[in-house]
Amino acid sequence: MPELPEAEAARRRIADGVLNRTIQSFALGEISHVELPSEAERAGLTGTQFTRTHRHGKYIFVGSADGPWLHIHLGMAGSIRVTQAGEDTPKYARLSVVFDGGTRLHFRDPRKFGYVRMVPDVDAFIADKGLGPDALGIGGNAFAQAVGGTRGAVKSALLSQKKLAGVGNLWADEALYRVGIDPAVRACDLDAVRIGGLHSAVREILQTVVETGAVYAKLPRDWLIHNREAGVPCTRCAGEITKKTVGGRTSYYCPAHQVAA
């Protein structure tokens, strides 16, 4: 379920598991409709080592000292797994990088919305994509400018990677639930105090999920993530969780305490 915290957990798995090991070979799974590095690009990486990682929003980068970067996007359902010699290849592994000693880095992607490609430069990639500031590092003023000015639904603004990189459907709902804002409210109708509160909520939620390694079971029981179902009681007031579509995305919220103003 990859948004920023899941991408960060994946990045850490890569950083902890396979840096400074020599790449021996690659293995491919069922790869129809999956974008992966070409045979020539894979050959170019063989014999080299990854030495550093980077993440911006939901986008992951794995690089050698001066070579191109391996860029991973997890899409709707992708994940990263590291296995040791003798362990089975995980299901839905599309690309596996085999390192010295048999350690393997697997890019899994059941739904095939993700991809792996080579990019020459991370900053240029981010600029080219038009990605906004990383949602974990963005300051209050930048957040207010990015999200506050738009005329569309505040949830749509949170989901726009061009305004703010890293927030997806689940954590956008979680943040709005915490601060009590209706997801369909026009962002430009929110006052500075509420925008400030939303900024804090987004950062705190993402930070907390990152700290658990994106293991949802470790998150507090009163979070919306454990109650994303129409009809269940709200954990913050006497209301009831309700489902509606905002900006084309399924949204869960509590109409009793998530209000327009």
Added chain:
DNA sequence: TTTACTGTTAGGAC
């Protein structure tokens, strides 16, 4: 068998 789905983006509407 039917339905919904966590992300991204092209294309059309305004």
Added chain:
DNA sequence: TGTCCTAACAGTAA
């Protein structure tokens, strides 16, 4: 020109 909205993508799982 810019901003916003919808549909589509491919496959899985409930």
